[in-house]
Amino acid sequence: MGRDQGLYPARITRVIQETADTRTYVLDVPYPYRAGQFLTVKVCDTLRSYSMSSSPDTDAELMTTVKRVPGGLVSNWMHDHLRPGDVIETTRPTGLFCLRETPAPLLAFCGGSGVTPILSLVKTALATTARRVRVLAADRDADSVIFGPAMDELARRHPTRFEIRHHLDDRSGYVTEDQVREFVLGDRGADFYLCGPAPFMDLTERALLAHGADPARIFAERFAAPAAVVDSGDGSADAELDGTVSIVLSGKRHTVAQHANETLLESARRAGLAPPFSCEAGNCATCIAQITEGKARMRVNNALEEDEIADGWILTCQGEPVTPHVTVVYED
Numbered sequence: 264m265g266r267d268q269g270l271y272p273a274r275i276t277r278v279i280q281e282t283a284d285t286r287t288y289v290l291d292v293p294y295p296y297r298a299g300q301f302l303t304v305k306v307c308d309t310l311r312s313y314s315m316s317s318s319p320d321t322d323a324e325l326m327t328t329v330k331r332v333p334g335g336l337v338s339n340w341m342h343d344h345l346r347p348g349d350v351i352e353t354t355r356p357t358g359l360f361c362l363r364e365t366p367a368p369l370l371a372f373c374g375g376s377g378v379t380p381i382l383s384l385v386k387t388a389l390a391t392t393a394r395r396v397r398v399l400a401a402d403r404d405a406d407s408v409i410f411g412p413a414m415d416e417l418a419r420r421h422p423t424r425f426e427i428r429h430h431l432d433d434r435s436g437y438v439t440e441d442q443v444r445e446f447v448l449g450d451r452g453a454d455f456y457l458c459g460p461a462p463f464m465d466l467t468e469r470a471l472l473a474h475g476a477d478p479a480r481i482f483a484e485r486f487a488a489p490a491a492v493v494d495s496g497d498g499s500a501d502a503e504l505d506g507t508v509s510i511v512l513s514g515k516r517h518t519v520a521q522h523a524n525e526t527l528l529e530s531a532r533r534a535g536l537a538p539p540f541s542c543e544a545g546n547c548a549t550c551i552a553q554i555t556e557g558k559a560r561m562r563v564n565n566a567l568e569e570d571e572i573a574d575g576w577i578l579t580c581q582g583e584p585v586t587p588h589v590t591v592v593y594e595d
């Protein structure tokens with residue numbers, strides 16, 4: 264058995280306007296979840312993942328928070344159309360961006376809508392552990408700060424254990440590596456949680472590593488896909504190889520020749536199929552399937568646990584065959 268990737272109805276009970284372009288959707292669903300996890304919604308026939316901003320340890324309701332992305336399909340559709348009483352389809356919560364059992368301090372760096380899972384983690388850490396918690400939250404300007412009052416209230420309630428530091432780009436420019444290092448001073452042994460725009464996360468991770476942080480204690484949740492790989496133009500990217508990929512979707516087998524540097528998801532599309540996917544970056548597991556013959560390796564895996572991989576599960580958007588024949592089966 265794999266994970267449950269099914270879609271289930273979820274009624275929206277409330278919609279909370281957080282900032283001009285960010286709304287929280289309160290969902291009437293009975294699912295258990297862990298702080299820091301996300302669920303995937305299907306609207307406009309498209310799948311998108313959204314993290315919980317609520318904490319299972321402090322909030323009676325499950326909440327996801329969605330920021331409009333300029334030109335984006337799903338985030339804008341949700342803002343423009345969803346009202347209390349509407350029903351949407353969602354997966355059950357999933358995700359690995361969760362707290363470890365450790366007394367180590369928790370240091371979080373978030374930018375923009377990246378505050379969503381961070382708020383969930385912070386609430387749980389403060390409510391269920393004695394850990395010290397510090398957050399550096401970067402935003403464009405004061406009007407863009409999501410959950411400012413919620414974070415400030417937590418700081419008032421936990422004055423000795425919680426610090427929120429707001430960084431506003433319009434006053435201080437983008438966060439620098441020096442500012443990250445200064446924030447971390449004295450807390451090199453912490454667990455670090457990162458969520459925000461890719462350049463912000465890359466800079467933060469670089470600064471933490473340069474400052475001696477243990478890479479195994481840096482946890483990152485990436486919302487966006489990395490920039491597309493540029494074809495070198497020498498034809499190597501799509502060269503046909505001496506092997507095949509068989510894709511089983513809705514019970515039917517389709518076989519295509521292996522192409523160099525092609526993921527299993529891309530092979531499936533080349534076979535004329537339309538299997539599920541969302542982030543195409545190894546973050547959401549929407550594209551999960553099971554390898555039943557041959558082997559494939561993932562370029563990136565931010566979504567599957569070791570035991571799932573051992574059972575043959577793979578993120579098809581990241582899986583590249585390493586044997587001449589591979590069969591990959593999508594669950595119905």
Ligand SMILES: Cc1cc2nc3c(=O)[nH]c(=O)nc-3n(C[C@H](O)[C@H](O)[C@H](O)COP(=O)(O)OP(=O)(O)OC[C@H]3O[C@@H](n4cnc5c(N)ncnc54)[C@H](O)[C@@H]3O)c2cc1C
Pocket residue numbers: 301311312313314315328329330331332333334335336337338339376379380484485486487542546547
């Ligand atoms: C694990 C995870 C958790 C997440 N949690 C959250 C969360 O809590 N809150 C949140 O707000 N988001 C979250 N996200 C991001 C979210 O899933 C969506 O990626 C985001 O809302 C954008 O989706 P969209 O459909 O609105 O935009 P898309 O339609 O996917 O567009 C994204 C960008 O691509 C551009 N674009 C689209 N099509 C084209 C094209 N043909 N050519 C050029 N450019 C194009 C758009 O202009 C836009 O800038 C999360 C993502 C992941 C993977």
Ligand code: FES
Pocket residue numbers: 539540541542543544545546547548549550551566578579580581
């Ligand atoms: S589509 Fe998100 S992990 Fe593959």
